[in-house]
Every structure is written in C-alpha cells, then in structure tokens.
Amino acid sequence: SQTIHQWPATLVQPVGSPLSLECTVEGTSNPNLYWYRQAAGRGLQLLFYSVGIGQISSEVPQNLSASRPQDRQFILSSKKLLLSDSGFYLCACSEAGDYGYTFGSGTRLTVV
Amino acid sequence: EDQVTQSPEALRLQEGESSSLNCSYTVSGLRGLFWYRQDPGKGPEFLFTLYSAGEEKEKERLKATLTKKESFLHITAPKPEDSATYLCAVRLDSNYQLIWGAGTKLIIKP
Numbered sequence: 001s002q003t004i005h006q007w008p009a010t011l012v013q014p015v016g017s018p019l020s021l022e023c024t025v026e027g028t029s030n031p032n033l034y035w036y037r038q039a040a041g042r043g044l045q046l047l048f049y050s051v052g053i054g055q056i057s058s059e060v061p062q063n064l065s066a067s068r069p070q071d072r073q074f075i076l077s078s079k080k081l082l083l084s085d086s087g088f089y090l091c092a093c094s095e096a097g098d099y100g101y102t103f104g105s106g107t108r109l110t111v112v
Numbered sequence: 113e114d115q116v117t118q119s120p121e122a123l124r125l126q127e128g129e130s131s132s133l134n135c136s137y138t139v140s141g142l143r144g145l146f147w148y149r150q151d152p153g154k155g156p157e158f159l160f161t162l163y164s165a166g167e168e169k170e171k172e173r174l175k176a177t178l179t180k181k182e183s184f185l186h187i188t189a190p191k192p193e194d195s196a197t198y199l200c201a202v203r204l205d206s207n208y209q210l211i212w213g214a215g216t217k218l219i220i221k222p
Contacts, residue, residue, distance in 0.1 A: 043214040103155030
C-alpha cells in the first residue's frame with residue numbers, strides 16, 4: 001500500500017516570503033499526485049495534479065506553483081506568500097486504475 | 113454543473129444513538145463514490161468506495177449505501193472515538209479527479 005510523507009506539519013511564514021512544501025510517496029510507481037488546500041470548515045480544493053514527471057496541471061489560478069522533479073516527489077511552491085495562502089495543505093496520490101486516494105498528514109500554513 | 117452536497121453540516125449524538133449522514137450528488141456519469149474520515153489536523157482516511165446503486169459496504173459501526181442520487185453513511189451505536197469529519201467525494205467517468213463535498217462534522221458525546 002501507498003504511504004505519503006509530507007512536511008513540515010506546521011509552518012508560520014511572513015507575507016512576501018517564499019514557500020516550499022514537499023511530499024514523497026512510497027509503495028507505488030508512477031502515481032497520480034495531487035495538492036489540495038482545505039479552508040476551515042470547507043471541502044477540499046484541488047490546486048494541482050500530476051500524472052507524471054514534469055507534467056503539472058493547475059486547477060485554480062493563484063500565487064502557487066507545483067513541480068514534480070522525480071516520480072514520487074511533488075513540491076508546492078510560492079515566490080511570495082499572501083495572507084490568503086493560509087490554510088491546510090494536503091498531498092494525495094492515486095494509482096492508475098485505482099480510484100481511491102491516499103493522503104498525507106497535511107501542513108498547516110499560517111501567513112502572518 | 114457537477115456537484116456534491118453533504119448534510120447535515122454538523123451532527124451531535126449521544127453515545128449509542130444511531131443516525132445517518134447524507135451525500136447527494138448531481139454528476140454526469142458516476143465512476144465511484146468515496147467516503148473518508150478526517151480527524152482534526154490530519155489528512156483524510158479512506159473508508160469506503162461504492163460503484164453502483166444498491167451497493168453496500170460495512171466497517172465496524174459504519175455502513176455505506178448508494179442510490180442513483182445519494183449515498184448514506186449509517187453509524188450504529190456510535191462511540192466518542194467515532195467523532196470526526198466525514199467527507200464524501202465522487203469520481204466521474206470523464207476523468208480521475210474527485211469532486212468533494214464540504215463534509216459533516218460528527219460529535220459523539222459520552
């Protein structure tokens with residue numbers, strides 16, 4: 001079964017600072033990878049997804065970007081954080097033909 | 113527009129008081145419906161996948177059912193440790209992405 005490692009668990013960053021959140025996957029090859037954001041009391045908002053190395057699709061225009069430098073590594077970045085970037089960020093993966101998602105433990109980002 | 117709606121937003125029960133959570137969907141071509149449990153500050157944890165109307169799945173005190181328009185998550189004789197937010201999502205025929213409901217926050221009082 002798949003395992004997702006996501007770090008850090010919490011992060012407090014000033015407005016205008018850069019961001020890098022990393023997610024790595026074990027137990028599978030060539031997974032589909034996803035970055036979600038979850039606002040308090042809200043559903044999951046898909047930010048980016050990737051079906052392979054270097055292949056990134058963006059769902060929502062925003063201040064963030066994503067990269068997939070290796071098969072099982074997915075990175076969420078920003079050059080300059082905004083207050084509105086605060087939230088709970090989740091990395092997820094799924095395998096081809098497998099409909100279920102496995103989630104990481106999440107990163108609570110607070111931009112101050 | 114494809115949409116998933118969960119109700120109620122929050123549900124408070126006494127320990128042992130059975131109830132149901134609802135997930136209604138309006139989508140063009142359902143490939144699968146998923147239930148997840150999410151504890152505060154944690155990522156969602158997979159519970160069930162349902163693929164066709166009439167299907168049912170059980171796990172401990174939880175049972176998920178599916179019709180052509182909605183899914184129910186029945187919880188029987190809940191315990192305080194069942195307190196969590198329960199999320200529903202659907203996958204469409206057209207792609208592998210999931211459409212998520214906003215969740216139901218379940219609180220079980222001892």
